[in-house]
Amino acid sequence: MKINSWQLIVPALAAGLQTVLAGDITGTITLNGTPPEPAIIDMANFAACSAQHAEPVKTMFYVVGPNKGLKDVVVVVKDITGKSAGASAEPLVLDQKGCEYIPYVSAVQTGQKIVIKNSDPTLHNVHIMPAAEGNSSRAKNLAQSQGDSFDWSFPAPEEFLKIKCDVHAWMFSYVTVVDSPYFAVTGKDGSFKIANVPPGKHTIEIMHRKAGKITKDVEVADGSVTVDAALEVPAK
Amino acid sequence: MPLAPSEGERVAGGRVMGIPGQFINAAYFAQLKNGSFQMVEARSNRWLNWFAVFTAVATLALIALGGLVTSKEAGMAVPDWPTTYGYNMFLFPISKWVGGIFYEHTHRLLASFVGILVVALTRWVGGRSACKPLVIIGAIETLVGFVIPHVSPQLTGAGYFLSGIGVVVLLAGIFWVQNEPASHSVRNFAWLAFVLVQVQGLMGGLRVVLIWDKAGIFHAALAQLFLVVLCIIALFTSRWWLDFAKSSGATDRGCLRLWLPLVTLLIFCQLILGATMRHEHAGLAIPDFPLAYHKIWPDMDTASVEGYNQRRLETQEANPITAFQIRLQLAHRFAALLIFAGVAWCARATRRQMGAGHPLARFTLAWFALIGLQVLLGASTIWSNKASDVATAHVVVGALSLSAGALLTILAYRVLIPVAANLPASAPVGVLPARRIGQNAK
Numbered sequence: 001m002k003i004n005s006w007q008l009i010v011p012a013l014a015a016g017l018q019t020v021l022a023g024d025i026t027g028t029i030t031l032n033g034t035p036p037e038p039a040i041i042d043m044a045n046f047a048a049c050s051a052q053h054a055e056p057v058k059t060m061f062y063v064v065g066p067n068k069g070l071k072d073v074v075v076v077v078k079d080i081t082g083k084s085a086g087a088s089a090e091p092l093v094l095d096q097k098g099c100e101y102i103p104y105v106s107a108v109q110t111g112q113k114i115v116i117k118n119s120d121p122t123l124h125n126v127h128i129m130p131a132a133e134g135n136s137s138r139a140k141n142l143a144q145s146q147g148d149s150f151d152w153s154f155p156a157p158e159e160f161l162k163i164k165c166d167v168h169a170w171m172f173s174y175v176t177v178v179d180s181p182y183f184a185v186t187g188k189d190g191s192f193k194i195a196n197v198p199p200g201k202h203t204i205e206i207m208h209r210k211a212g213k214i215t216k217d218v219e220v221a222d223g224s225v226t227v228d229a230a231l232e233v234p235a236k
Numbered sequence: 237m238p239l240a241p242s243e244g245e246r247v248a249g250g251r252v253m254g255i256p257g258q259f260i261n262a263a264y265f266a267q268l269k270n271g272s273f274q275m276v277e278a279r280s281n282r283w284l285n286w287f288a289v290f291t292a293v294a295t296l297a298l299i300a301l302g303g304l305v306t307s308k309e310a311g312m313a314v315p316d317w318p319t320t321y322g323y324n325m326f327l328f329p330i331s332k333w334v335g336g337i338f339y340e341h342t343h344r345l346l347a348s349f350v351g352i353l354v355v356a357l358t359r360w361v362g363g364r365s366a367c368k369p370l371v372i373i374g375a376i377e378t379l380v381g382f383v384i385p386h387v388s389p390q391l392t393g394a395g396y397f398l399s400g401i402g403v404v405v406l407l408a409g410i411f412w413v414q415n416e417p418a419s420h421s422v423r424n425f426a427w428l429a430f431v432l433v434q435v436q437g438l439m440g441g442l443r444v445v446l447i448w449d450k451a452g453i454f455h456a457a458l459a460q461l462f463l464v465v466l467c468i469i470a471l472f473t474s475r476w477w478l479d480f481a482k483s484s485g486a487t488d489r490g491c492l493r494l495w496l497p498l499v500t501l502l503i504f505c506q507l508i509l510g511a512t513m514r515h516e517h518a519g520l521a522i523p524d525f526p527l528a529y530h531k532i533w534p535d536m537d538t539a540s541v542e543g544y545n546q547r548r549l550e551t552q553e554a555n556p557i558t559a560f561q562i563r564l565q566l567a568h569r570f571a572a573l574l575i576f577a578g579v580a581w582c583a584r585a586t587r588r589q590m591g592a593g594h595p596l597a598r599f600t601l602a603w604f605a606l607i608g609l610q611v612l613l614g615a616s617t618i619w620s621n622k623a624s625d626v627a628t629a630h631v632v633v634g635a636l637s638l639s640a641g642a643l644l645t646i647l648a649y650r651v652l653i654p655v656a657a658n659l660p661a662s663a664p665v666g667v668l669p670a671r672r673i674g675q676n677a678k
Binding site: 036039041045046048059061122123125127139140141142143162164166167168169170171172210211212234235236 | 308309310311312313314315316321322332334335336337340444447542543546547549551552553
C-alpha cells in the first residue's frame with residue numbers, strides 16, 4: 001500500500017500542536033477533619049513478613065502529610081474518554097514486599113500493562129477482583145513464589161479495582177483504570193500533576209477510598225492551572 | 237424414604253474389616269404403616285454405629301474448618317485445585333502451610349478424609365450388595381475423570397478429582413471383605429451421603445478454579461444437609477434408637493409432628509441466609525446489635541450506604557456493603573427471633589405432653605439451649621466485629637441446631653401418633669402404654 005506523505009505529516013503535526021497547546025493541571029488535595037487512628041496489622045505469626053519491618057505496619061486508610069495533604073487520592077479528567085494510550089505506556093509495577101502491596105493505590109490506562117511481582121521470601125496468591133462488566137474476564141487467582149512476576153491489563157475503566165492476597169488477609173491494593181492518560185495519584189504531600197491536558201473546559205474527579213469523591217470544573221489553557229481541593233473525613 | 241427398617245430387615249452384621257460384627261441387641265420396634273403398627277426386628281452393630289458417629293463428628297469438624305476458611309477470608313488462598321500450589325495436595329510441604337493456606341489446605345485434607353470415611357460407610361452398611369454398584373460407579377468416575385481434561389481443559393482439576401475419588405470407590409467395591417447389609421433405609425441414607433460428599437467436593441473445587449463466589453453458598457448449605465444425613469445414619473444404627481422405640485408412644489395433641497419439622501426447615505432457611513451473608517465477603521453489613529446503625533430500621537438509600545462504606549475501616553479486605561446485604565442481615569435477625577420462639581414453643585409443648593423425664597422432652601430442652609447459645613453467638617459475632625473464632629462457632633452451633641431439629645423430628649414421628657390415626661375418641665391424652673404399640677408383635 002502506498003502511503004501519501006501527508007498522511008504521516010498531518011497527524012504528527014496535530015499531535016505536536018496539541019502538546020504545544022496543552023496545559024498541566026496541578027494541585028494539592030487536603031483532608032479536613034480528624035481521621036481515625038490507623039490500626040496495627042498483626043504479623044506476629046508471619047516471620048517472613050514481620051522480619052522485613054522494623055516498625056509495626058499500620059493500615060493506610062488515611063495517609064495525611066504535615067499540611068493536611070492527603071496521599072492516595074486519584075484525580076481523573078472525567079470528560080476525556082476513549083483516548084487511552086495504554087498499549088504503549090510504561091508498565092505499572094505492583095510489588096509484594098514486606099507482605100504489603102506497593103503501591104497501595106495506583107492508576108493505569110486501559111490496556112496498560114501491570115507487572116505484578118513477588119519480592120517476598122514467602123508464597124502469595126494474587127487474587128484480581130474486577131467488578132466492572134468489561135473487566136469480568138480479567139478476574140484471576142494465581143500463585144506466586146519469590147521472584148515470580150506476571151503481566152496483566154484491563155480493557156475497561158474501573159474505579160478502585162481490587163487486588164488482594166488471601167494468604168495474608170491484610171494485603172490488598174486498589175488500581176483505578178482510566179481510558180485516557182489524563183489522571184494522577186497524589187503523593188505523600190497530597191500534590192498531583194496531570195500533564196499535557198488538551199486545552200478547554202474540563203471536569204476533574206477527585207476520589208479517595210474513604211474520604212469519598214468530589215468533582216471540580218477547570219479551564220485548561222497553555223501553561224499550568226492549579227486546582228486545590230479538600231476532602232472531608234466522613235461524619236460518624 | 238422410610239424412617240425405620242422395613243419388616244424383616246437387619247442392621248449390618250457379619251465380619252467387617254476383621255472386626256467381628258457384634259449383634260449386641262435385638263429388639264422389636266413398631267413402625268406406623270397405614271395407620272397401624274407393624275413390628276420389625278432390628279439389630280444394632282456397635283462398631284458400625286461408632287463408625288457412623290465418628291464420620292458425623294469428622295464432618296462437623298470439617299464444617300468448622302470450612303467456616304474458619306470463610307471467616308478468615310482464605311477460600312482463595314490456594315489458587316489451584318485439586319493440587320496445592322502445584323503439589324499433590326497430600327505431599328504439600330508443611331513448612332508452606334502459612335496464613336490462609338493453612339486453613340484452606342487443612343480443609344481440603346480433612347474433606348478428603350471425610351470422603352474416604354463416607355465411601356467406607358456406604359460399603360459397610362451396603363454389605364455385599366454395595367460391591368457391584370461401587371465398582372461400576374468407581375469405574376465410570378475414573379474413566380470420566382480422565383476424559384474431562386481432554387474435553388474442557390478448564391475443568392482439568394475436576395477431572396483429576398473425579399478420577400481420584402473414582403479409584404477410592406472402585407477399591408472399596410473390590411477389596412473389602414463381605415458382610416451383611418444394613419437396613420434398607422440406612423443403606424439409602426448412606427448412598428445419599430455418598431452422592432452428597434462427592435458433589436460437595438466438586439463444588440468446593442469448582443468454586444476455587446472458576447473463581448465462583450456464589451458456589452460457596454451452595455457448598456455451605458449442602459454441608460449442613462450432609463451432616464444431617466450422617467447424624468440420621470448414626471441414630472438409625474444405634475442401640476439407643478431401638479430401645480427408644482420400645483419405650484412409649486403418645487398422641488400428638490401438641491401438633492409436634494407439624495411444628496418440629498417446620499421449625500427445622502426454618503433453621504435450614506436461616507442457615508442459607510447466613511451462608512449468603514458470609515459468602516458476600518462484605519464483613520458485617522450491620523456493625524451494631526441490637527440496633528442497626530443506631531436505629532431500629534437503618535437508612536438504606538444510596539448516600540447512606542456509601543457513608544457506611546466510607547466510615548468502616550476493615551483491616552482485612554471486604555467487599556463494599558450494599559443495601560441488599562443490610563436487608564439480608566435484618567432478615568437473619570428476624571428469622572432468629574422466629575426460630576427462638578418456635579423452639580421454645582416446641583420445648584414447652586413436648587414437656588407438657590410427654591413429661592419432663594421423657595427423652596423427647598429432654599432433647600427438645602437441649603435443642604432450646606442450643607438455640608439460646610446460637611443467638612448469643614450471633615450477637616457476639618457482631619460485638620466482636622466478626623472475630624473469626626466467634627463467627628465459626630456460630631456456624632458450628634447452627635449446624636448442630638439443624639441436625640438436632642432433624643433428629644428430633646424423626647424421634648417425634650417415631651413416638652407421637654397423629655390424633656387422627658384411628659384412635660378412639662376416649663383415648664387418653666399423653667403417654668400410651670408400650671403394649672399398645674406392641675399389639676401386632678409376633
